[in-house]
Amino acid sequence: MSEDTGGAARLRGVVKDYGRGAAAVQALRGIDLDIEPGSFTVVRGRSGSGKSTLLNLLGCIDTASAGTVRILGEDTAALDDAQRTRLRATRIGFVFQSFSLVPVLSALENVEYPLQLCEPDARMRRERARAALAAVGLADQAQRRPGELSGGQRQRVAVARALVKQPALVLADEPTANLDSGTGAALIALMRRMQRDSGTTFVLSSHDPQLIADADRCVDLADGCLQHAAGGRA
Numbered sequence: 001m002s003e004d005t006g007g008a009a010r011l012r013g014v015v016k017d018y019g020r021g022a023a024a025v026q027a028l029r030g031i032d033l034d035i036e037p038g039s040f041t042v043v044r045g046r047s048g049s050g051k052s053t054l055l056n057l058l059g060c061i062d063t064a065s066a067g068t069v070r071i072l073g074e075d076t077a078a079l080d081d082a083q084r085t086r087l088r089a090t091r092i093g094f095v096f097q098s099f100s101l102v103p104v105l106s107a108l109e110n111v112e113y114p115l116q117l118c119e120p121d122a123r124m125r126r127e128r129a130r131a132a133l134a135a136v137g138l139a140d141q142a143q144r145r146p147g148e149l150s151g152g153q154r155q156r157v158a159v160a161r162a163l164v165k166q167p168a169l170v171l172a173d174e175p176t177a178n179l180d181s182g183t184g185a186a187l188i189a190l191m192r193r194m195q196r197d198s199g200t201t202f203v204l205s206s207h208d209p210q211l212i213a214d215a216d217r218c219v220d221l222a223d224g225c226l227q228h229a230a231g232g233r234a
């Protein structure tokens with residue numbers, strides 16, 4: 001695998017089609033986008049505009065139909081499945097729209113789970129998971145299962161799980177949706193602290209005015225096209 005420039009992410013002419021024939025949908029229609037290392041970017045757009053599709057490409061969860069996607073210096077099209085999985089598992093953290101916590105595992109076990117692939121020492125895995133849960137203010141909820149937590153607590157577990165492996169790139173799909181504004185603000189502060197302290201790059205999709213106001217940069221998607229790339233905090 002070759003390291004190269006290209007920032008945290010560089011997309012050129014990226015197209016994503018779903019389905020075929022009459023059912024075909026073009027979710028992304030020629031995206032050019034650069035994400036600077038250590039930046040905090042929010043992707044905005046109406047429902048169906050392509051936000052989740054874009055995050056899935058940035059996270060190597062899916063591949064583009066056309067165009068080039070460089071993530072953390074790697075041309076993702078040049079990687080085989082195992083290399084892509086490794087890149088995703090070791091250097092990218094996700095917070096999904098639906099939390100996607102494992103219901104039968106405790107909060108602590110959910111956070112520990114992604115370390116299986118990057119931390120061989122079981123005691124160390126447990127320690128790092130505890131530290132990540134403490135960082136999101138849930139040290140005292142470690143043994144609870146997702147079904148025994150509130151929506152905001154579940155979202156914080158999902159953030160701890162994304163951050164526990166100290167990824168270079170964190171992708172979060174509407175991380176503050178369904179949270180009250182106080183919980184949302186605390187979550188934003190937590191992510192900003194992580195960005196400041198470890199230089200982690202964040203790309204988030206959101207409609208949340210609090211999150212948009214706090215972003216370094218906002219990117220607007222409409223119907224699979226990028227509208228303009230304005231600075232945030234304006």
Ligand SMILES: Nc1ncnc2c1ncn2[C@@H]1O[C@H](COP(=O)(O)OP(=O)(O)OP(=O)(O)O)[C@@H](O)[C@H]1O
Nearest residue numbers: 018019025027045046047048049050051052053054
């Ligand atoms: N797996 C799929 N198969 C077929 N079409 C899909 C698939 N995933 C998304 N789409 C379509 O692609 C387009 C973009 O969807 P996407 O989920 O990226 O939108 P979004 O901006 O994240 O929307 P929301 O705000 O509702 O989450 C939509 O027209 C959607 O119906």
Ligand SMILES: [Mg+2]
Nearest residue numbers: 051052097173
């Ligand atoms: Mg979405």
